[in-house]
Amino acid sequence: MNNDFRKRIRKLREQKGYSQEYMAYELGINQASYAKIENNTTHLSVERLFHISQVLQINIVQLLSAEKQFSTSLPADYTPEHPLVSKLIECYEDRLREKEEGIRLLTALLEQT
Template sequence: MDTIGEKIRIQRVVKKYSQEYMAFALEISQAAYSKIERGETKLKLDRIYEIAEVLEISPFKLMPPSKYDGAINFQGIYAQYFKIKRFIITKVLRRKYLVAVDDVDQSDISNN
């Protein structure tokens, strides 16, 4: 997985911008900008937005994915499915079966 710095570098190269241009646009030194791309500088959200603006991209392209982003917790889904299934079998269907048995007239059973 690419780090934020790697993502920035890739986008910069795609746009054919130099590190000097990026540094000038961000009003920082080229050395400081280089540290951003190497991941030696922790970026605050406002700086990520500034870099994205210079690169003319969405800042979300640079940020790491959220732990909830596009991930489906199948184990959780299956666990809930089996809990619901168990509930239906043990509570609902048994109750219906017991009611149905009670509703049947004993004389109907003996006549058949």
């Protein structure tokens, strides 16, 4: 995968006036870990990329694309079958299952008390 998107992450962060500390806080990591994201010295999961795109308020497809213009609308060639969209859906479904399991466990604990 082309790592130019890491430069776009930094540029967007700076355009919004966000510090690395702010981004790290929003992502639930420390500033040093966030710096590694921008410096391309750490592996970046699709889920983390998606979270970054949410914090920066940009569509993840655009964040990863080579386009120079940033906007929040979907590109003209966007389709729900796009491999990245499929991966994002899979991540969301996994997170939903985890949350549902957590709710079931908490409900069971509450019923026991």
